[in-house]
Amino acid sequence: MKHLSDIEIAQGKELIHIKEIGAKLGIKEDDLELYGKYKAKLPLHLIDEEKIKLNNLVLVTAITPTPAGEGKTTVSIGLTEGLNKIGKQATAVLREPSLGPVFGIKGGAAGGGYSQVVPMEDINLHFTGDFNAIEKANNLLSALIDNNLQSKCCNFNLDPRAIFWKRVIDMNDRSLRKITIGLGGTANGIPREDGFNITPASEVMAILCMATNFKDLKERLGDIFVGFTFDKKPIFARDLKAENAMAILLKDAIKPNLVQTLEENPAIIHGGPFANIAQGTNTIIATKMGLSLSNYVITEAGFGADLGAEKFLNIKCVAADLNPKAVVLVATIRALRHHGGAKKEELNNPNIDFVKAGFCNLEKHIENIRKFNIEPVVAINTFITDSHNEIEFIIEKCEELNVQAVVSKGWEKGGNGTKKLAQAVVNVVEATTTQFKPIYNWNSPVKEKIEKIAKEIYGADAVDFDKKAKLNLKRIDRLGFNDFAICMAKTQKSFSDNEFLVGRPKDFVVTVREIEIAAGARFIIPILGQMMRMPGLPGVPASEGMTIDDDGVISGLS
Amino acid sequence: MKHLSDIEIAQGKELIHIKEIGAKLGIKEDDLELYGKYKAKLPLHLIDEEKIKLNNLVLVTAITPTPAGEGKTTVSIGLTEGLNKIGKQATAVLREPSLGPVFGIKGGAAGGGYSQVVPMEDINLHFTGDFNAIEKANNLLSALIDNNLQSKCCNFNLDPRAIFWKRVIDMNDRSLRKITIGLGGTANGIPREDGFNITPASEVMAILCMATNFKDLKERLGDIFVGFTFDKKPIFARDLKAENAMAILLKDAIKPNLVQTLEENPAIIHGGPFANIAQGTNTIIATKMGLSLSNYVITEAGFGADLGAEKFLNIKCVAADLNPKAVVLVATIRALRHHGGAKKEELNNPNIDFVKAGFCNLEKHIENIRKFNIEPVVAINTFITDSHNEIEFIIEKCEELNVQAVVSKGWEKGGNGTKKLAQAVVNVVEATTTQFKPIYNWNSPVKEKIEKIAKEIYGADAVDFDKKAKLNLKRIDRLGFNDFAICMAKTQKSFSDNEFLVGRPKDFVVTVREIEIAAGARFIIPILGQMMRMPGLPGVPASEGMTIDDDGVISGLS
Secondary structure: OOOOOHHHHHHHOOOOOHHHHHHHOOOOHHHOEEEOOOOEEOOHHHOOHHHHHHOEEEEEEEOOOOOOOOOHHHHHHHHHHHHHHOOOOEEEEEOOOOHHHHOOOOOOOOEEOOEEEEOHHHHHOOOOOHHHHHHHHHHHHHHHHHHHHOOOOOOOOEEEEEEOOOEEEOOOOHHHOOEEEOOOOHHHOOOEEEOEEEHHHOHHHHHHHHOOOHHHHHHHHHOOEEEEEOOOOEEEHHHHOOHHHHHHHOOOOOOOEEEEEOOOOEEEEOOOOOOOOOOOEOOHHHHHHHHHHOOEEEEEEOOOOOOHHHHHHHHHHHHHOOOOOEEEEEEOHHHHHHHOOOOHHHOOOOOHHHHHHHHHHHHHHHHHHHHOOOOEEEEEEOOOOOOHHHHHHHHHHHHHOOOOEEEEOHHHHHHHHOHHHHHHHHHHHHHOOOOOOOOOOOOOOHHHHHHHHHHHHHOOOEEEEOHHHHHHHHHHHHHOOOOOEEOOEOOOOOOOOOOOOOOOOOOOEEEEOEEEEEOOOOEEEEEOOOOOOOOOOOOOOHHHHOEEOOOOOEEOOO | OOOOOHHHHHHHOOOOOHHHHHHHOOOOHHHOEEEOOOOEEOOHHHOOHHHHHHOEEEEEEEOOOOOOOOOHHHHHHHHHHHHHHOOOOEEEEEOOOOHHHHOOOOOOOOEEOOEEEEOHHHHHOOOOOHHHHHHHHHHHHHHHHHHHHOOOOOOOOEEEEEEOOOEEEOOOOHHHOOEEEOOOOHHHOOOEEEOEEEHHHOHHHHHHHHOOOHHHHHHHHHOOEEEEEOOOOEEEHHHHOOHHHHHHHOOOOOOOEEEEEOOOOEEEEOOOOOOOOOOOEOOHHHHHHHHHHOOEEEEEEOOOOOOHHHHHHHHHHHHHOOOOOEEEEEEOHHHHHHHOOOOHHHOOOOOHHHHHHHHHHHHHHHHHHHHOOOOEEEEEEOOOOOOHHHHHHHHHHHHHOOOOEEEEOHHHHHHHHOHHHHHHHHHHHHHOOOOOOOOOOOOOOHHHHHHHHHHHHHOOOEEEEOHHHHHHHHHHHHHOOOOOEEOOEOOOOOOOOOOOOOOOOOOOEEEEOEEEEEOOOOEEEEEOOOOOOOOOOOOOOHHHHOEEOOOOOEEOOO
């Protein structure tokens, strides 16, 4: 049998009309804002706070990943299929893919194999225009800033060297990372240094994902911290009267998008902030929408649990008053070999010793999840190269820790490959009577909050603050932002801030180099290393391998 | 009675479902790709070449405009209402507004008063995402160019000083006009000068509007001329293997958008290229769609008839084999006063002498239209400040020329204000038995084609070619682009290339400063003056006056 690519599998599926998916969730046809036959936006009045409390939120996260990723999205979709197979009403609530990487190297993010959300081409391309709306809102603020800089009538005396707001574009385009703008004489504004980030790195994206309603969105947009005047006065987006026009641009983007899985189950896909410098998880509104309409909501958060789950729980769940009932930790044997010391060329060969040595990474993540008063389930996302030995070892070791580890075969078999995982999740959810608790209190001092995360979650002995970070702390204090959440920006490749420390590093110190402010998102961002905010294209970009025929049928998109 | 703003009038109208508008055109509900309840994309298979030949295309153009514009869009929509009122099946086929000016000074472009297309907020904002798709396709090519520049594996040896392809953004943002990119070291590409144009100025926009089907679109994208290598070899988008990925980004944007007028008549809105450096009229596909579904299609082209109608007829109608049956020349009394010598502060005062002196402008446009073997109708777009005297003068003078001039009150009264205009148009259309003929043959030499337009349409005595233009002519010859159409880039404020020569200038020479190439659009662009491709924001941007309430109701958008 020919091995089918993701897009071939997706194209082979005859989709049902999105109104039928809506009907499964009890949504009246008139409430669906259709985007063609297979996509719809959902109006915010469908959110029901009472129902949210009654339904079950499950987070899918992962051990410390290898560059290939652990397959969280695929497991999330597969688990949704599995839950529906065993008679639960479950909806996947996920992030929207960014267009940039689609043409670069990473490809899209609509799941894989037989665990996909469809129509995958649309989801991976412009979808319903949310990213574009975010990009335009971001860049309108930029245009207003530069317009003010050169304005005679309303000049704020903004210091062009102290503007923190950057432009964004949803494209992998390294040559826009560092640019100078406003060149060419008096007609073209004031020259200054600037740069473009990729759209998922926009604070507007973070804000849209943190907003609980339209009013909240508008307030947060006004709260965006733009920069300082020459006399060190802070300037916010509201000073530029930008928040209404920005909100106008986001009037549809705030509504979650409904699509379907390959097995015709509901998926809500909405928002996609970066997982390094932002919260890396879908909108609060989408999660609440899912919980208003569905008994189980399966969601995910970017990178390993030290970043994704930590932020999901301490930032999002606290802000939105959500109470997740279970956490699925996705692990691949490949990654465990990596954490046990396997070299790159050894990663695909069965080796129980490496897996044994690497188990400490999974163990630390399990311990961490329990610190939030939540029970984990381990999903082993298997590949053909995995040996029975290795898998059995994981299952047994987890059993010793009182954690159920289950092989997940969603990629290969869809819901039929995840029924066991689904049952394990249901078992945990149904046994849960306690309330999740965050690791830190937002009202604690900033330094204390950062140290709490570093020590409790990363296992660091201490936190060093560089000179710049110390100055940044003072600025945060001066601006009155001490009670913001902490959105850590750290490498995803290690518990520590050194990407080469695999497994479960011990006896280490992490260093905060600087601390950024996302005043509209209401978190501050300690930077623990070089953060990529604008990817580049590889030598041979993925775009070169894509074709579309005269009837509009795409191939080569992944 | 309180004077209602455009958005208040639009919001006061209860829209009917777009499937009812589709039904008026005989479109099956299943063929509509809905974008909510009031917008839909139309599949290309609805285009029917046989029906196109049987139905009637009417172009709305204008005399040489004042900065306020003559109201072509409003007249086009009003005329569509009027035609339907007198029992004709008519559809307006128009350009999509650009987002940039919405937040700047010009405002949107969905008509005005009681002649509007709705939902006006959506049409003026992201609409169905076409502009975003164009922007992304344009900027993907840019990213591929810069990626190639710094590539080790596949470098074309492109000369960074000889790259003609610019990035675009749909925003009024003067500080992006001239920038340097690729700064910050080896990781960030090769430093070079670049700049952003506004999205309507993208050649991808021009291409989408010239394409006759998806295959043609893809070929034209591949034909885009990017720049030269250090050894003067031309590089095209196809060399970068960009055309498939760009076409993938445009797979939905190629489909025309259906909306409704305030009187529930069909409007197809699709594409919006600049009228200065591009063709300034909606897509060929939309025009053909309209003519496939409707007995009358009312369309318009940007700026005065010397630019808009000339390009519409010589470029679009020739390329698409269209045969327009009538041309409506929109004139305001205000503009005629201007052409008769009135100063800015005198423009709103009745003055028959100025109108008499300014009539020569309208007369020349009438003569020009007849050179294409088409009969004009004059639509006098009236304002309260117009005197009976002035209007009667125009009507009588036009009668002497055998042209019917009719007062158009679409802005004030919708279709009830344009029935007479509609009847005048029907009279011309029904009397037309001849075939329109272009002013020049595409196969003539470039210089000859340019001279033909300048002499016959502008009334110039001769054309001067600057040194740079002469070099550009040689380049065009070397590249084999002699048989392209001519897309003149000239001020819209005068028949000449000197914006201060109002009325009907005589004894003048126009100067071609340089000549650009749009190889994918298949036209070459003689530049006769400074062309604005990226507007700026005014001291107080329109965005500041906009609000959106917590339920998403917008005010201040115009």
